[in-house]
Amino acid sequence: MRRRAYGITFLLAAVIAFLFPSITAGAAAANTLLDAKYAKYEHFIVIDKSDNRLYYYQEGKLIKSFAVATGKKASYTPEGLFSIREKIKNRPYYKEKIKGGDPKNPLGDRWLGLKVTVNGKISYAYGIHGTNNENSIGKYVSGGCIRMHNVSVRWLYDQVPVGTPVLIRK
Numbered sequence: 001m002r003r004r005a006y007g008i009t010f011l012l013a014a015v016i017a018f019l020f021p022s023i024t025a026g027a028a029a030a031n032t033l034l035d036a037k038y039a040k041y042e043h044f045i046v047i048d049k050s051d052n053r054l055y056y057y058q059e060g061k062l063i064k065s066f067a068v069a070t071g072k073k074a075s076y077t078p079e080g081l082f083s084i085r086e087k088i089k090n091r092p093y094y095k096e097k098i099k100g101g102d103p104k105n106p107l108g109d110r111w112l113g114l115k116v117t118v119n120g121k122i123s124y125a126y127g128i129h130g131t132n133n134e135n136s137i138g139k140y141v142s143g144g145c146i147r148m149h150n151v152s153v154r155w156l157y158d159q160v161p162v163g164t165p166v167l168i169r170k
Contacts, residue, residue: 034046034057034060034061034062036060038057038060038165038167039057039059039060040060041057041059041060041164041165042058042059043056043057043058043159043160043161043164043165044056044057044058044060044164044165044167045057045084045128045156045160045164045165045166045167046166046167046168046169047068047070047077047128047146047166047167047168047169048169048170049070049071049074049077049079049168049169049170050169050170052067052068052069052070052137052138052139052140053065053066053067053068054066054068054128054146054148054156056156056159056160058159063159064155066148066149066152066156067137067138067148067149067152068128068137068138068146068147068148069131069136069137069138069139069140069141069142069146069147070140070142070146070147071140071142071143071144072140072141072142072143073140074140074170076142076143076144077126077142077144077145077146077168078116078118078123078126078144078168079168079169079170080116080117080167080168081165081166081167082114082115082116082117082126082165082166082167082168083114083115083163083164083165083166084112084113084114084115084128084160084161084162084163084164084166085113085114085115085124085162086111086112086113086124086162087110087111087112087113087157087160087162088100088110088111088113089109089110089111089157090105090109091107091111091129092105093105093106093107103132104132105132106131106132106133107127107129107130107131108129108130108131108132108147108148108150108153109130109150109154110129110130110150110153110154110156110157111127111128111129112127112128112129112153112156112157112160113126113127114126114127114128114166125144126144126145126146127145127146128145128146128148128153128156128166129145129146129147129148129153130147130148130149130150130153130154131147131148131149131150133147134149134150137149146168
């Protein structure tokens with residue numbers, strides 16, 4: 001009887017893992033700790049371009065991960081250790097002169113501006129933001145910024161202070 005119960009349990013676990021891989025992967029990832037050299041930070045964000053995910057840590061423990069969109073080409077989203085320099089609600093999209101809060105604004109309604117150093121020069125052109133194209137999330141489509149679902153970036157915006165370190169890696 002026990003043997004049959006173990007078999008059914010194993011089969012059920014396999015079916016769940018197959019049908020809902022994000023649940024099982026998330027559960028495994030939730031048990032991982034941040035690299036020791038970064039665990040000292042109260043808040044820490046890792047953006048992994050290889051799987052287009054953003055990982056949010058508090059005191060070295062993974063709190064939540066999100067699907068994101070990154071650069072069309074690998075070089076578009078810079079890699080390195082940066083920080084959040086500003087938080088803006090309803091930031092205008094200056095390139096196309098679209099006001100903040102406009103449904104056509106590709107930045108969504110939250111902007112976490114990054115202080116990024118590229119080729120020795122500081123740039124403020126990159127950020128973590130929402131989108132007006134939710135279907136783009138999980139893809140390599142941006143001009144270099146990190147796009148999130150609007151509901152996700154609103155949550156993250158409320159968690160992280162200015163100065164939060166952001167590690168972007170391959």
